[in-house]
Amino acid sequence: MPPKYLLLALLPLLFASCSPSKTPSAPPNIVIIFLDDAGWADFQPFGKELAYPTPHVDQLAREGRTFTQFYVPQAVCSASRAALLSGSYPERVKVFGAHAPRERGLEPSFPILPEVLGRHGYATALFGKWHLGDHEDTRPHARGFQETAGLMYSNDMWSLHPSNPEFWGKYPLQYWENGEVTDPEITPEDQKQLTKGYTERAVSFIQRHADQPFFLYVPHSMPHTPLYASDSFEGKSGAGLYGDVIMELDWSVGQINQALKDNDLEENTIVIFTSDNGPWLTFGEHAGKTPFREGKRTSFDGGTRSALVVKFPGQIPANSQSAQTFCSIDLLPTLCQRIGIDTAKMEIDGKDQWPILSGDGKAGNGHDYYAFTTVKRLEAIMSGDGRWKLHLPHGYHTVVEPGVDGQFGKSENRQIELSLFDLKNDPFETKNIIAEHPEIAKRLQAYANAHRAHFFEAQP
16 A cells, blocks of 8 residues: 555544543543432342332443442531542541531642542533532632532521521522522522432533543432422322432433433443432431431441442443442542542542452452541541441430421430441441450550541540
8 A cells, every 4th residue: 555545544543542532541531429318228239128219320330330338437418528529537627527508618728639630631510519618719619610500508508497497597598600609599499400400410511521531520419308309200209209309319320321321421431329428317208228227427337338339331340249348538549540640649548449449359448447437526447348347435316206207306315335346247236246356346446546646636
């Protein structure tokens, strides 16, 4: 073949190799779908008998990998979100519990995932609930998100709060877009459109950024109470309002997953589906489901263990399941490692878990332990392999009479003594075996002492 014809024949290959969104060497897109107060067992890949019909989450699981022992370090809104986006324990970044409106939140001195990715050429967007700061320099548009729409905090922090409307109604619940208030006071009718609106914006963002690496973060307001579903889903699940809400969230997962396929982005996109913590059990039929002990705002597995599905075609084995242990603090360094971003100089607590995600069944997570807190109190230490969990003496609330129709139920204060549980053989934390394994308890207590000394020097 003459040289000029050979060059013409090679041109399509040369141009194809330069296409940033189609070649495997391009940085992968990242999509995180983050639910609010969803139960571990709400979804078919996890709950089976307990779960609601969730065909789109089921499909995501068939196309990806489910993780049955994935944790968050503090089982409440703001602290869990800080851990996810910063790669650090909440106590490192000084975010505790759930922030009220107008609180400062996560300080800009702690870098978070959209800022890190934005510096490496990523388009970034948040559509949903932020809850990491409500000052000008701590809102999402100032923290690395180039496109934003949603609420600054939880959807119950408004004048219709079921138990304390005077306190929570001091500030109107507003809808923000790109750093500006576009709806000065959210109404119940507005709440019905939240899931649909976040989803439509997410799909539009995918369509408009098919030729640029992107980070899309969709922290849904639901199924946090008060529950709302759009007219297309309200009354359609046959499982009450909570079932309707889960049905619409499942639809949202399907819409986002399909948008990636329609725009030829599926093969180079990491999709992560999880929740900020376990169910808020006090709300009874308006709460999610978990087989584990207790729920939100506790350090038992019912509060801190979250459902997790991760999909990355060709990189993460499809239709697979893992019981290996890791935590939301590990996601930032894991994603950065996959992209080629060095986190060695970042002061974070998480570690790269790509071997676990990619199917290495023998891989460890590199942690000696994971720590679990409630607000500023260290309550439990779990061995890095996820088998042993030491509860330090502390008080907690347990539900004795669930609420109805979106109202708080009745709870009692309980105390747990120093207790050791074998999660491999007792995942429901029912039998204290500290007397049988004092050496394991001693090792975990040493980790607890070191963790407390490092992060909670003033804690008694």
